[in-house]
Amino acid sequence: MVKPDGVQRGLVGKILQRIEEKGFKIVAMKLAAMPEAKAKEHYAEHVGKKFYQDLVDFITSGPSVSLVVEGRGAIAAMRKMNGATNPVEAVPGTIRGDWGIETGRNVVHGSDSPASASREIALHFDPSELVTYKRIDEEWLYE
Numbered sequence: 001m002v003k004p005d006g007v008q009r010g011l012v013g014k015i016l017q018r019i020e021e022k023g024f025k026i027v028a029m030k031l032a033a034m035p036e037a038k039a040k041e042h043y044a045e046h047v048g049k050k051f052y053q054d055l056v057d058f059i060t061s062g063p064s065v066s067l068v069v070e071g072r073g074a075i076a077a078m079r080k081m082n083g084a085t086n087p088v089e090a091v092p093g094t095i096r097g098d099w100g101i102e103t104g105r106n107v108v109h110g111s112d113s114p115a116s117a118s119r120e121i122a123l124h125f126d127p128s129e130l131v132t133y134k135r136i137d138e139e140w141l142y143e
């Protein structure tokens, strides 16, 4: 997900370019303003933490772009491409390392496990919005 700061700062295209050029396949994508109830579900694992309400306020503060990205090892690789949660600790070359400074404005979200990916995909997309197709370069990306 490109968070509201990434959308407002005009970084959506550059972030999508990294995902596409890596070879991962975008199988669903939408720009939407996240309602508060959905934001609370999205970040349910952080309920009770001191930054929880700020997080909910921030993620609902403007439109975000949700993506479903497919490819071998995509969950772990997307987390690496996103970089460390705190952007000043994120390595240059990562999205947060290149474009972020503060933890509460860290540009992107990525699911952290197959279980959370399933949960988050179901939260943000109807199954009919996920598209099955082949990219023409798949035979050159995979052995």
Ligand code: DAT
Pocket (backbone or CB within 6 Å): 051, 055, 084, 085, 103, 104, 106, 108, 109, 110, 112
């Ligand atoms: P990540 O987004 O890398 O999966 P997380 O799941 O631990 O990180 O936290 C979710 C978001 O909450 C994170 O992207 C930014 C915010 N956050 C995390 N820790 C925070 C902290 N100590 N202070 C303020 N915001 C924090």
Ligand code: MG
Pocket (backbone or CB within 6 Å): 110, 112
């Ligand atoms: Mg997380």
